[in-house]
Structure formats: C-alpha cells, structure tokens
Amino acid sequence: MDNNFEDIVKKLDKNELWDFHGGVFPAEKKTLSNQNPIAQLSLPKYLYVPIKQHIGVEGQLIVSEGQNVLKGEPLTKSSNPFSVPVHAPSSGKIISIDNHVSAHPSGLPELTIKIETDQQDKWFPLTPLLDYQNQSKMDVISAICSAGISGMGGAGFPTHIKIGTTKQVEFLIINGVECEPYITSDDRLMREHAWQIRQGIDVLCHLLQPKCVLIAIEENKPEAMEAMEVACKESSDYKVVSIPTKYPAGGEKQLIQVLTNREVPANGLPIDIGVMMHNVGTCFAVSDAVFSGKPLIQRVVTVTGGAVASPGNFWAPIGTPVSHLFNEANYNSKAQKQPQAIMGGPMMGFSITDENVPVVKTTNCILLPDAKESQTRKEQACIRCGACADVCPANLLPQQLFWHAKGKELDKAQEYNLFDCIECGACAYVCPSDIPLVHYYRVAKSEIKTEQEEKLKADKARERFEKRAARLIAEQKARDEKHRLAAEARKQAMDSKGNTAKDKIAAALARAKAKKEAASTPSSEAVKETATENTSTPKASSNERVQAAIARAKAKKEAAQQKLQQAEPSPKDSAPAPDESNTVINENQEQPQELASTSDASSKASEDKKAKVAAAIAKAKAKKLAQQQEKDDAPETTENSEKGSSKTKTSESDLPDNAEANALALKKQRVAAAVAKAKAKKLAQASKQQAESSDDDTKTSTAKADATDDSNNTQQTLDEKKQRIAAAVAKAKAKKAAQDANKMTEDDK
Known part of the structure; x- marks a missing residue:
C-alpha cells in the first residue's frame, strides 16, 4: 500500500487508519483521577532540583550554596548543544548542592540543588516573545532552549534539538493518546488548556513548516478531543484524529505507523521518514516560554491508585518530593500489604523506595496501588x-x-x-x-x-x-x-x-x-741579516762586542789613574809609566785573534758564549781592583807599580781557565795590590763607583746580546742556557781567586 503524502492525507480524511503488530488491552482505570480539574499543589518546604532531567548533558552550575534565588531564575546554563538549563521552581535559599536520590529505576544518587522555599513565590523577571513571527527562527529556538524545555511524554529529548532540524517535515504529530492505564495528566491538560496547546503548535509550525499537522487523541478521551477540535477549527491544516484504544498506541513508532503507515528504521529517527512528533505537554510548555517567558518549572502529575483517598491531577513544581504528593492525595498506607509507590504507569513505571525522590520534567504519574491492584507474584521459569x-x-x-x-x-x-x-x-x-x-x-x-x-x-x-x-x-x-x-x-x-x-x-x-x-722562527729580515753577517764577516759581531767591553774597562781604568795622579802628585808618580795603551792594544789584538780562531771552529752560539765570558771577566777584574784599592794603605814605589801594572796587563790578556793560569794570575794580582796601596781611600771610593758603573754597562751589553739571542730557535735557547752556566762558573772562579789574592797579600804583610 502506498504511504506517500497525498495517499496518507486521503485516508485520514476518510478516517481510515493503519494498525501495528501486537498490543494489549489492560484495564484503563482512568476515571479514578480524570473527574476533577487540575489542582494547584501547595509549596513544599524543600525542593530537590536535579541538574540533569533529560537525555544529553547536564548544564553548568551558575549558583552556589547559601544563595537566594527567585522563582524561574536559572540554576544552570547550557554548555553543550545537548544540554538544557534548569530553573528554580520557587523563591528561596539554596541549602546545598550535593548528591540526592534520583528519579530513576536504579535510584542512584545524582547532583541535586536543594532549595528551602520562603513560601513567597516571587518571580524572576520574565522576557516573553509576543512577536515571535517577526523574530528569527534561531532566536525563537534559543528562547525555547533557555526555558529548559525537553520532551515531556517520553525519554526527555531536548526540544530545541528536534525543532532545529533542516530536513523537510511532512507530518507534525501532536501526541495526546496517553494510552497507559491510570494516567490522565494529558487528558486534563487538553480539556483545560487546549488554547495554549494550540499556541504551542503554532510556534512549532512557524519553526518546522510542516505540510500537515495531526493531533492524535485516543477514543477514550472524548472531552479532550472536543476541546482540541474547537481550538484548532480555525486552521484547515490541523487535523484532530481519533485513535483506537489499544496499548501501546501512544508509543512514538507505533503512533507513526498507525497514522502514516511509515516505519521508523532501526537506529533511525522519525525525521528520517519526514515525521516529527511532540507531546501535548511539550506544546503547552513552548507556549508558556514564548508568550509568557516562563521556563519549565512545573508540570501536571497524576496521583492515583487504590491506596489514595483523593486521586487527581496536580500542578507540581519540579523538584517536589513525592512524599508531598502523597499527603496532598491522602495516601493510605494501610491499604497496602507493604509500602509501594510507582513512578509512571503500571506498564512502564518503576518502583521507588525513597519518599524524597523528586518530581522531574518527565514525571507524569505517581501510582499507589492497593493490595488487590499490586498482586505481585513470584517469578517462575519460562515455559516458552x-x-x-x-x-x-x-x-x-x-x-x-x-x-x-x-x-x-x-x-x-x-x-x-x-x-x-x-x-x-x-x-x-x-x-x-x-x-x-x-x-x-x-x-x-x-x-x-x-x-x-x-x-x-x-x-x-x-x-x-x-x-x-x-x-x-x-x-x-x-x-x-x-x-x-x-x-x-x-x-x-x-x-x-x-x-x-x-x-x-x-x-x-x-x-x-x-x-x-x-x-x-726569526723573521726573514733577521735571518737575512744573520746570513749576511755569517757569510761576509762571521767574526765581526762578537769581536765588536768584546772590543767595546774592553775599551770601556780601559777608559774607566785610565780615568781612575788620572784622578789618582791629580790627587797625589810626586816625582815617582809623575815618572812615565809603562805604555799601558800598547799593552791594551796588544790585549785587544791577541784576544780577538783567539776569539776569531775559536769562532772559525764553532758556531754563532759559541761566539756569544765567549762574549759573555769576557764580560764576566771584566766585571770580576773591576770588583777585584776596587777591593784591592780599599785594602792598600801606603803607596808603593814606581818600580813596583810598573811591575804590578805589567803583571795586571798580563793577567787581563792571558788569563787561562786552568789551575796554573789561576796561580799566575794571583801572583800578578799581589803585585798590583802593592801599587794600589799608595792610593787614597777617597780615590778608592771613586774607583768603586766607577766599577759599579762599569758593571751596569756590562749588564747592558749582556742584555743586548741576550735580546739578539731571543730570536734564535729552540736549539739556540738551549745553547744560551749552557752559556749562562759557564758564565756563572767563571764568575765563581774569579771570586775565589780574588779571595785567595787578598789572603796572600795579608800573608806578605
């Protein structure tokens, strides 16, 4: 059979419907509670508001313990698309935010806000959308979400998610079947508030733009059907359809099959086949949110059963403990064998074991059966x-x-x-x-x-x-x-x-x-100069240094003799002395010849060594002369002076390095000491100063020689070290010879 839109509408116009598989026909027992209008429940002392009362994610808390709140004030805010806020059902003070027994078959505790009511019921400022048709769809959907509206006839799916679809909706079904026994909350709501339900349907049509609106009501509710027909007679697109009384005709999938012969696929949604369904209680809440600005803070709850003396329907604030409903309906516990309360109907409800279980947005009935109605029997094995x-x-x-x-x-x-x-x-x-x-x-x-x-x-x-x-x-x-x-x-x-x-x-x-x-290594110029000197006149550098040192020593000696002659003029002293200059010249001639012969046999390092030795000898002679002048107290004869001078010259030129040479030198020194005794102490002091000056010059000459040697390579540095050792040895020998000469002089005296 075809189930396209046109064929479905034609069958509905003829009051022809389809059926679903199975179903049962339990005793209705609706007359217990549907005879009286909906009563306003008195405010309990405490309200228990769970922060999650729908399918999805709980909202984010925006209140704290000890805070005073007004009726309708938000307690949470939406932090997720599948989240809707909850609001304060009445004004009062937040006592605690803690776990509390839940309205669930398991009874597991969940986060709940406990409010102590002040019995004044003061409202939070409201913001209605009277001109919703001139508002954008997103603004209207946002207002519905902010009101905390979720499905009130089933599992509690967030309403703003359903109406926010972009798919084409062919049939908008308003579910007023309420097929389960005992429950009459939707029946009384349609009887008393059909116009507000119609306003909610108008808002949904503005958002969904359906091709047809079907308002389904079970046959056992004639009063409700009449009230809805009157409210919807102005629009030809709204059809009030009577459904045969059969359980569970009010189920979403079953009702869609009855009205459209379309079957919702497994793991699918009604919108997948072009159908959208809302409960009449949801339509009423949408009307309140848009036209009054009121959030979802109360709902109609049926309190019925054989153990209730005054069954009926009540406007119960969300969070009201079921014990407060028991008292309003005059619960008689003696009518039961054991205390029993069911949240929901006898077919789909679940037993509650705590009287502080709160009413939530999906609570539609509290059933208190008597002993006959409960008839609980023991489970037996399946007989297949x-x-x-x-x-x-x-x-x-x-x-x-x-x-x-x-x-x-x-x-x-x-x-x-x-x-x-x-x-x-x-x-x-x-x-x-x-x-x-x-x-x-x-x-x-x-x-x-x-x-x-x-x-x-x-x-x-x-x-x-x-x-x-x-x-x-x-x-x-x-x-x-x-x-x-x-x-x-x-x-x-x-x-x-x-x-x-x-x-x-x-x-x-x-x-x-x-x-x-x-x-x-030495610089190229220094190497070049050295090479030139070694090639042309290998002896020149060392000879010049030796001659300069000897000349300085001779000049100092002559200056000392002149001062002595000026201070003590005498016939003997004025007599011509042996030609010392010739002696010095002979020394200058003999010594360079010896050095030259040695230089021809050795390297440049040997020449430097000899120069240092000569400088050391000159220094030793000067010191020795000064010491002898200080010790001499009387002048000697000219003959002794000439002999001493001749011996001194001989010692200066011919000083050998062996023991015999040292002995000869000591003998000559004794002769020179006798001549020096004639000199005065004052002149001896001057000679000493001149000797010290000569020592400085000798040091300067030695430093210059050392500076020249610094440019040599590592081998030359080693040779210089050997030279310094040799010079030190020579100096020590000269000092010892001077000490021996002094001793011999004293012995001669």
Missing part, C-alpha cells in the same frame, strides 16, 4: 509459550532477548535488536510465569551503554594519542624542512657573493698560521 512475542508492538522476540540479557550475552541481545524495545511492558503483562521482562531489558541496555561509553572514551583517548603523535611527527618534519631550506638559502647566499665567507675564513687561517710561524 510465545505469548510475549505475540503482543510485542516492536515485533521482537522477547523470549530470546530475556535469555541473552539474563545470561549477560550482550552481543547476542543486540543481534536481536534489543534497543528497538520501547519498554512498554506488554510482554511482562501477558507472561504466565510473571517474569519481569522489561526489568531484564533495562539492565542489559544500561550495561551495554556503559560498555559503549567506556569504549568511546578509550577510542577518544587513542584518537588523541594518534593525533598528538601525528602532530609531533609533522612538527618535526616542518622543522627539518625549515632547517633544510635555511641551509640552502645560506649556501646560495655564499655562492652569490663569490664565496666571500670562505675567502675570509681562509685569510684568517693564513694569518693565524703566519703569526704562529713568526713566533716560533
């Missing part, structure tokens, strides 16, 4: 009758699902489409073994969701790790590429400048090498 499969509206195999769920074979349970189960309870209703099948299905679903969440977390962690590893690799590659490009750029720059950098480096290395060579 197959009755559960016959009544399953989702056309599943409840028996196989039960076995796999009970045996924790979760993979097998999913293969049998466990999540297509709407938990209507029809299978458990007809089970002759009284097996709570829905309970097993819920537990299995919860375990599977937990495993999926853990797997999702692990996958996200692995994905983050892989992304991080890939990012690090990419960054390393980028760095390597950057370094490569920089190196190429530097190379190109060096090539473009004619290898300037390389030239500079080579020049610097060459300068360093030349400097090092200059430090280790």
Whole structure:
C-alpha cells in the first residue's frame, strides 16, 4: 500500500487508519483521577532540583550554596548543544548542592540543588516573545532552549534539538493518546488548556513548516478531543484524529505507523521518514516560554491508585518530593500489604523506595496501588509459550532477548535488536510465569551503554594519542624542512657573493698560521741579516762586542789613574809609566785573534758564549781592583807599580781557565795590590763607583746580546742556557781567586 503524502492525507480524511503488530488491552482505570480539574499543589518546604532531567548533558552550575534565588531564575546554563538549563521552581535559599536520590529505576544518587522555599513565590523577571513571527527562527529556538524545555511524554529529548532540524517535515504529530492505564495528566491538560496547546503548535509550525499537522487523541478521551477540535477549527491544516484504544498506541513508532503507515528504521529517527512528533505537554510548555517567558518549572502529575483517598491531577513544581504528593492525595498506607509507590504507569513505571525522590520534567504519574491492584507474584521459569512475542508492538522476540540479557550475552541481545524495545511492558503483562521482562531489558541496555561509553572514551583517548603523535611527527618534519631550506638559502647566499665567507675564513687561517710561524722562527729580515753577517764577516759581531767591553774597562781604568795622579802628585808618580795603551792594544789584538780562531771552529752560539765570558771577566777584574784599592794603605814605589801594572796587563790578556793560569794570575794580582796601596781611600771610593758603573754597562751589553739571542730557535735557547752556566762558573772562579789574592797579600804583610 502506498504511504506517500497525498495517499496518507486521503485516508485520514476518510478516517481510515493503519494498525501495528501486537498490543494489549489492560484495564484503563482512568476515571479514578480524570473527574476533577487540575489542582494547584501547595509549596513544599524543600525542593530537590536535579541538574540533569533529560537525555544529553547536564548544564553548568551558575549558583552556589547559601544563595537566594527567585522563582524561574536559572540554576544552570547550557554548555553543550545537548544540554538544557534548569530553573528554580520557587523563591528561596539554596541549602546545598550535593548528591540526592534520583528519579530513576536504579535510584542512584545524582547532583541535586536543594532549595528551602520562603513560601513567597516571587518571580524572576520574565522576557516573553509576543512577536515571535517577526523574530528569527534561531532566536525563537534559543528562547525555547533557555526555558529548559525537553520532551515531556517520553525519554526527555531536548526540544530545541528536534525543532532545529533542516530536513523537510511532512507530518507534525501532536501526541495526546496517553494510552497507559491510570494516567490522565494529558487528558486534563487538553480539556483545560487546549488554547495554549494550540499556541504551542503554532510556534512549532512557524519553526518546522510542516505540510500537515495531526493531533492524535485516543477514543477514550472524548472531552479532550472536543476541546482540541474547537481550538484548532480555525486552521484547515490541523487535523484532530481519533485513535483506537489499544496499548501501546501512544508509543512514538507505533503512533507513526498507525497514522502514516511509515516505519521508523532501526537506529533511525522519525525525521528520517519526514515525521516529527511532540507531546501535548511539550506544546503547552513552548507556549508558556514564548508568550509568557516562563521556563519549565512545573508540570501536571497524576496521583492515583487504590491506596489514595483523593486521586487527581496536580500542578507540581519540579523538584517536589513525592512524599508531598502523597499527603496532598491522602495516601493510605494501610491499604497496602507493604509500602509501594510507582513512578509512571503500571506498564512502564518503576518502583521507588525513597519518599524524597523528586518530581522531574518527565514525571507524569505517581501510582499507589492497593493490595488487590499490586498482586505481585513470584517469578517462575519460562515455559516458552510465545505469548510475549505475540503482543510485542516492536515485533521482537522477547523470549530470546530475556535469555541473552539474563545470561549477560550482550552481543547476542543486540543481534536481536534489543534497543528497538520501547519498554512498554506488554510482554511482562501477558507472561504466565510473571517474569519481569522489561526489568531484564533495562539492565542489559544500561550495561551495554556503559560498555559503549567506556569504549568511546578509550577510542577518544587513542584518537588523541594518534593525533598528538601525528602532530609531533609533522612538527618535526616542518622543522627539518625549515632547517633544510635555511641551509640552502645560506649556501646560495655564499655562492652569490663569490664565496666571500670562505675567502675570509681562509685569510684568517693564513694569518693565524703566519703569526704562529713568526713566533716560533726569526723573521726573514733577521735571518737575512744573520746570513749576511755569517757569510761576509762571521767574526765581526762578537769581536765588536768584546772590543767595546774592553775599551770601556780601559777608559774607566785610565780615568781612575788620572784622578789618582791629580790627587797625589810626586816625582815617582809623575815618572812615565809603562805604555799601558800598547799593552791594551796588544790585549785587544791577541784576544780577538783567539776569539776569531775559536769562532772559525764553532758556531754563532759559541761566539756569544765567549762574549759573555769576557764580560764576566771584566766585571770580576773591576770588583777585584776596587777591593784591592780599599785594602792598600801606603803607596808603593814606581818600580813596583810598573811591575804590578805589567803583571795586571798580563793577567787581563792571558788569563787561562786552568789551575796554573789561576796561580799566575794571583801572583800578578799581589803585585798590583802593592801599587794600589799608595792610593787614597777617597780615590778608592771613586774607583768603586766607577766599577759599579762599569758593571751596569756590562749588564747592558749582556742584555743586548741576550735580546739578539731571543730570536734564535729552540736549539739556540738551549745553547744560551749552557752559556749562562759557564758564565756563572767563571764568575765563581774569579771570586775565589780574588779571595785567595787578598789572603796572600795579608800573608806578605
């Protein structure tokens, strides 16, 4: 049979509908609570507002303990697309923000805001959207989200997510079926507030632009159907459709199948087949949010059952503890064998064990059955009758699902489409073994969701790790590429400048090498001069130094003699002395000849050594002469003076280095000492000063010789060390000879 839009509309005009598989017909018992108007519940002392009351993510807290709040003031804000805020149901003070028993089959505690009401019910400032048709769709959707509206007839899916779709909507279905026994909250809401529900439908049509609006109401609610027909008669696109009384005709997938003969695919959504569905309670909340600016802070709750003396429907603030509803409905615990309360209907509800469980946005009924209504029986073994499969509206195999769920074979349970189960309870209703099948299905679903969440977390962690590893690799590659490009750029720059950098480096290395060579070897000019001197006159340098030293010593000696003659003129002293100049000349001639002969046989280093030895001898002679002049007290004869002078000259020229030469020198020195006794002490002091001056000159000459030698190589430095040792030895010998001469002089006296 065709299920396109035109064919569906034609069948609906003829009041022809389709049917779904299975279903049951339990006792309705709706008349217990639908005879009286909705009552306004008194404010309890404490309100318990869970921060999550919908499918999705909880909002972010924006209040703190001890804070005073007003009615309708936001307690959380949306921090995620699948998050809706919650609001204060009444004015008061926040006592605590802590875990509290939840309105869930497990009863596990969840984060809850506890408010102590001040009984004044003061409103927070409201901001309605009276001209919503002139507002952008996003502004209207944002207002609905800020009002905290989520689905009020089922699982609590965020409304702003559903109406924010961009897909084409052919049928907008308003669900007013309310098929479960005992529950009459939607029935009374349609009877009393049909116009506001119509306003909510107008807002949804403005956002979704559907081709047709179907308002589905079960046949056992004639008053509600009439009220909605009156409210919607102005629009031909709004069709109020009567649905046969059959449980669970109010299920989303089942109702779509009844009205359109379209089947929602597994793991799919109604929008995938062009259908959007909202509960009448949701439409009323949308109207309040847009036209009054009121957030979702209360809802209609049915309180009924055989253990209630005054069953009925109440406007219950969100967060009201169920114990307060018990008191309003005059709960009689004696009518029960044991205390029992069910949140929801007898088919899909769950038992609550704590009277402080709060009313939430999805709470539509509190059932307090008496002993006859409960009739709880003990679970027995499955007899495999197959009755559960016959009544399953989702056309599943409840028996196989039960076995796999009970045996924790979760993979097998999913293969049998466990999540297509709407938990209507029809299978458990007809089970002759009284097996709570829905309970097993819920537990299995919860375990599977937990495993999926853990797997999702692990996958996200692995994905983050892989992304991080890939990012690090990419960054390393980028760095390597950057370094490569920089190196190429530097190379190109060096090539473009004619290898300037390389030239500079080579020049610097060459300068360093030349400097090092200059430090280790004499300069080329010095080598050249030395070579020239060695080639032309190898003896000149050393001879000149020796002659200069001897000339200085001779000049000082002559100056001392002249001063002596001027101070003590006498016939003897005035007599001509032996020709000392000739003697000195002979010395100058003989010594250079000896040095020259030695120089011919040795190297330049030997010549330097002899020069230093000669300087040391001259220094020793000067000191010795000064000492002798101080000791001499009486003048000697001219003959002794001539002999001493002759002997002194001989000692200056012929001083040998062996022991016999030393003895001869000592004898000559004794003769010279006798002549020196005639000199005065005053002249002796002057001679001493002149000797010291001669010592300084000798040192200067030696320093010059050392400076010249510094330019020689390492071998020359070693030779100089040997020369200094030889000079020291000669000096020591001269000093010892002087001491021996003094001793002999004293012996002669």
